[in-house]
Every structure is written in C-alpha cells, then in structure tokens.
Amino acid sequence: MAQLAVVGAGYVGLVTAACLAELGHGVTCIEVDEQKLTRLRAGDLPIHEPGLAELVSKHQLDGCLRFTGDYAQISDNDSVFIAVPTPSRENGSADTSYVLQAVDSLIPYAKRGLLIVIKSTVPVGTADYVAVMAPVMEAGVEVVSNPEFLRQGTAVYDFLQPDRVVIGASSLQAAVDITQLYASLDAPIVAVDRRSAELAKYTANALLATRISFMNEISHIATTLDANVDDVARIVGLDRRIGPAFLRAGLGWGGSCFPKDLLALSSVAANNGCDTPILQAVYRTNELQRERAARFLLDAVQAIQDPVVAILGLAFKPNTDDVRGSPALGVAQLLRRHGVTVRAHDPFALVNASRVLPEVDYRTDPYSALDGADALLLATEWEEYYDLDWILVRESMRGKTVLDGRNVLNGGLLVELGFRYWSFGRGTNHNGNGSTPHENDIALPPIGGATQANANGAKPHQDAIAQPPALSGADVE
Numbered sequence: 001m002a003q004l005a006v007v008g009a010g011y012v013g014l015v016t017a018a019c020l021a022e023l024g025h026g027v028t029c030i031e032v033d034e035q036k037l038t039r040l041r042a043g044d045l046p047i048h049e050p051g052l053a054e055l056v057s058k059h060q061l062d063g064c065l066r067f068t069g070d071y072a073q074i075s076d077n078d079s080v081f082i083a084v085p086t087p088s089r090e091n092g093s094a095d096t097s098y099v100l101q102a103v104d105s106l107i108p109y110a111k112r113g114l115l116i117v118i119k120s121t122v123p124v125g126t127a128d129y130v131a132v133m134a135p136v137m138e139a140g141v142e143v144v145s146n147p148e149f150l151r152q153g154t155a156v157y158d159f160l161q162p163d164r165v166v167i168g169a170s171s172l173q174a175a176v177d178i179t180q181l182y183a184s185l186d187a188p189i190v191a192v193d194r195r196s197a198e199l200a201k202y203t204a205n206a207l208l209a210t211r212i213s214f215m216n217e218i219s220h221i222a223t224t225l226d227a228n229v230d231d232v233a234r235i236v237g238l239d240r241r242i243g244p245a246f247l248r249a250g251l252g253w254g255g256s257c258f259p260k261d262l263l264a265l266s267s268v269a270a271n272n273g274c275d276t277p278i279l280q281a282v283y284r285t286n287e288l289q290r291e292r293a294a295r296f297l298l299d300a301v302q303a304i305q306d307p308v309v310a311i312l313g314l315a316f317k318p319n320t321d322d323v324r325g326s327p328a329l330g331v332a333q334l335l336r337r338h339g340v341t342v343r344a345h346d347p348f349a350l351v352n353a354s355r356v357l358p359e360v361d362y363r364t365d366p367y368s369a370l371d372g373a374d375a376l377l378l379a380t381e382w383e384e385y386y387d388l389d390w391i392l393v394r395e396s397m398r399g400k401t402v403l404d405g406r407n408v409l410n411g412g413l414l415v416e417l418g419f420r421y422w423s424f425g426r427g428t429n430h431n432g433n434g435s436t437p438h439e440n441d442i443a444l445p446p447i448g449g450a451t452q453a454n455a456n457g458a459k460p461h462q463d464a465i466a467q468p469p470a471l472s473g474a475d476v477e
C-alpha cells in the first residue's frame with residue numbers, strides 16, 4: 001500500500017483519490033476551496049458522478065481517504081498526483097498556473113524521491129519544465145506525466161476499467177513505481193516519454209471531437225441529399241477500421257475538456273510553427289451546430305409575441321451536473337440575445353447552469369418548463385426525457401415544434417401526435433411532404449411548413465425510438 005496524495009478535489013481529482021483508495025492505497029486529497037473541503041469532510045459530494053459518493057464514503061470510513069487543505073500533510077507521501085484545472089487563456093493557450101502553484105505549494109513538504117505525477121491535461125513540455133524548476137531539482141523529486149482519460153458521467157468506471165494507463169517518465173524507476181500503483185487494474189500500461197504522454201492526451205480528445213464534428217458535417221449533407229445520417233453512421237461504424245463510437249450527429253460536443261484542449265493544442269502547435277487547419281475546422285463546425293439550432297428555433301417562434309423556448313437538458317452530457325462548455329447553454333444564450341424567454345430543466349445541473357446563465361427561467365420539473373412553451377429543444381439525452389408523457393406535453397405546450405438535438409426521440413410518434421419534429425441529418429424523406437431541403441440543414445423551415453418526420457406514411461425512424469444511444473456523440477472525455 002502506497003501513501004499517495006491528490007491535489008484538487010474536482011471531477012478528476014476526487015475520482016482519482018477515491019479510486020486510488022479503492023485500489024488499496026492510503027490517499028490524502030488536498031483541496032484549496034474551503035467550501036468544497038467542508039462539504040467533503042461532511043460526506044457531501046460537491047459534484048455528481050455515478051458511484052462516487054459510495055466510494056468516497058466507504059474509504060472515509062475505513063480511513064484510506066481523507067481530505068485536507070494543508071499541504072504539510074504530504075510529508076510522508078511517496079507520490080503526489082496533481083489534478084488541478086488547466087483552463088483556456090484568452091488566446092486559447094492552456095493556463096498552467098494552477099499546476100505550477102500546486103507544485104510550489106507541495107515542494108516545501110516533499111521528501112526526497114517523491115514523485116510528482118501530473119494528471120491535469122497540460123501542454124507538451126510542461127512536465128519537462130516542472131522537472132527542471134530549481135526548487136523541484138533541489139528537493140530531489142521526479143516528475144511523471146500520467147494523463148487522465150476518464151469521461152464525466154462514467155468517471156469511476158473509466159478510472160477502474162480504463163482502456164489504457166499512460167505513464168510518461170524520464171526514468172525507468174519512476175515508470176515502474178507508478179505502474180505498481182495501477183498493478184491491480186486489468187489494463188495495458190503504456191510507458192513512454194513525458195512529451196509523448198502529454199501529446200497523446202490532447203490527440204485523443206482532438207480526434208474524438210473531430211469524429212463528432214465530421215459526422216455533424218455529414219448530417220448536413222444527409223439532409224440536403226435526402227439520406228439518413230443515423231443509418232450512415234451505423235454503416236460506416238461497422239467498418240472495423242472505423243468503429244462505431246463517436247459518430248452520432250446532433251447538437252455537438254461540449255464539456256470542460258474538448259473545447260479547451262482543442263484550443264490549447266492549436267495554440268501550442270502555432271507557437272511552434274505548426275499549422276492546424278483541421279483542428280480549427282473541428283472547432284468552428286461545432287460552433288455552427290449550436291448556431292443552426294438557435295436559428296431554427298428563432299425561425300420557429302418568429303411570428304409569436306413574447307416567445308418561449310423550453311430546453312430539456314443543460315449538462316453538457318447525461319449523468320453529470322457539469323455545464324462547462326454546454327451546448328444547451330450556448331443555444332440558450334443565443335436565444336436570449338434575440339429576446340426569447342428560455343425555460344429550462346435538468347435533473348442535476350440546474351444550480352450550476354443558473355450560476356452561468358442567470359437570465360434563464362430554471363424549472364425543477366420538465367413539464368413545468370414545457371408548460372406554455374412555443375418550441376422545445378432536447379439538448380441533453382437524459383434518460384428521463386425518453387419517457388415523457390407526450391400527450392400531456394402536447395396539451396400543455398403553446399406551440400408544437402420539437403427540435404431533437406440528440407436524435408433520440410421517437411419522431412414518428414411525435415408527428416402522429418401532431419408535433420413538428422426535427423432532428424439532425426435525417427433527410428427530407430422524413431419531411432412529410434417531400435419539400436426541397438433547406439440550405440442550412442435543420443434550420444429555417446417555413447412556419448407551419450414541413451415536418452421532418454413522416455406525416456405521409458413514410459417509414460418513421462424506428463431506430464430513433466426512445467432507446468439511449470449505445471454510443472452517443474455526447475459521451476465525451
């Protein structure tokens with residue numbers, strides 16, 4: 001059993017701390033936010049993550065996990081994991097000041113031979129830079145890169161059953177020491193140099209975002225050429241060279257990582273003389289997706305006085321309360337700028353969302369958000385939205401427009417019930433009247449015009465029926 005510390009009790013730090021305790025290590029989790037610390041000590045988790053509360057409580061009780069704000073408590077530790085934020089600066093580069101601050105804070109208490117393990121996503125060269133900082137060298141500690149690949153919403157599962165563990169080290173001994181911490185996991189451990197480990201993390205996120213943006217581009221082509229992007233995704237996903245994950249069209253990606261990591265990778269590349277046209281396009285394509293959704297909704301309510309749009313789902317993806325980079329909030333902001341009243345519901349993210357966008361009318365019940373609304377945007381595919389009582393919704397909504405931002409609802413059923421149902425990239429077969437597709441995909445149908453699903457007996461989207469997508473484009477990070 002190793003004595004470990006984790007700096008930062010956020011989405012990555014708290015999960016890392018609880019899971020390292022689950023692997024049998026003694027873990028001290030250091031957090032500077034007093035409020036968070038008080039809540040954690042009282043057994044009240046500041047974030048929502050399935051399975052995490054149980055692990056934290058189990059290991060607080062057995063003494064393997066404790067929380068502190070005092071760096072002095074790491075004096076016996078073998079390794080300290082750093083899991084603090086690396087947000088975007090204005091110019092897109094990653095702000096590593098939290099990481100450097102954490103290093104400064106821990107060095108006075110570090111015993112010789114301690115390993116500083118950087119879990120935060122940091123620009124290539126950061127670990128090398130930290131390793132040669134004078135206080136670090138004087139303290140006789142070594143620096144390892146151990147990027148984290150967990151996804152919010154399935155973070156505990158991902159940590160304990162990872163696809164791989166990546167260790168970037170400059171000495172064999174350091175690589176072996178960190179490998180041993182993870183020895184009980186059934187996962188390949190890839191030991192490389194620190195720079196390759198750092199670049200691998202950015203590459204993974206950039207590639208996942210690229211797949212989603214790429215399929216969103218295909219979804220516009222599908223609409224225009226009267227094909228169904230869901231079928232296209234299924235077909236190309238069966239190709240073993242491609243695989244089925246991250247091919248779902250919709251409102252696009254968000255979260256705390258994809259946007260900032262894409263920008264940071266572009267930025268570090270540019271600073272070193274490398275062009276990144278693909279990364280730029282991936283980012284812009286994602287922005288366009290939100291703009292298209294907002295434009296569609298604005299068009300749907302343009303003739304209405306004091307229009308109201310309801311948004312279901314605010315978290316950037318299901319099973320998290322995190323709204324950082326949330327597509328839903330992006331659309332809400334655009335609608336508010338055009339004077340539309342936005343009512344919104346989310347099972348877990350209301351508090352976080354209300355801090356970011358206070359001008360939205362937040363409701364604790366989805367039906368309350370829909371009551372009197374002129375249009376609905378399903379923005380996050382929480383399972384509870386699949387089973388809404390659509391007859392009740394029809395009676396309570398003022399308008400009948402439904403924009404399915406995640407291609408998960410039963411469009412055929414909704415059309416039968418009298419809704420104007422629209423989704424992303426499913427072609428004019430489903431418009432009901434074979435009308436000419438619109439230049440901008442889902443956007444800008446005439447008010448009272450075509451419905452996207454089958455009003456003329458065309459085959460409904462049998463595969464869009466109330467099933468959680470096995471592989472959603474939103475299941476990011």
Ligand SMILES: NC(=O)c1ccc[n+]([C@@H]2O[C@H](COP(=O)([O-])OP(=O)(O)OC[C@H]3O[C@@H](n4cnc5c(N)ncnc54)[C@H](O)[C@@H]3O)[C@@H](O)[C@H]2O)c1
Nearest residue numbers: 008009010011012031032033083084086102120121148477
């Ligand atoms: N969120 C994810 O899904 C995810 C996945 C993989 C990697 N990452 C990366 O992990 C890092 C952390 O992300 P996060 O989402 O957990 O961030 P977060 O904001 O949820 O948590 C960071 C925590 O660190 C604390 N903190 C900041 N400075 C500190 C210091 N000097 N000492 C102690 N605590 C300090 C903050 O108070 C906060 O609680 C980022 O680099 C991110 O890119 C995140």
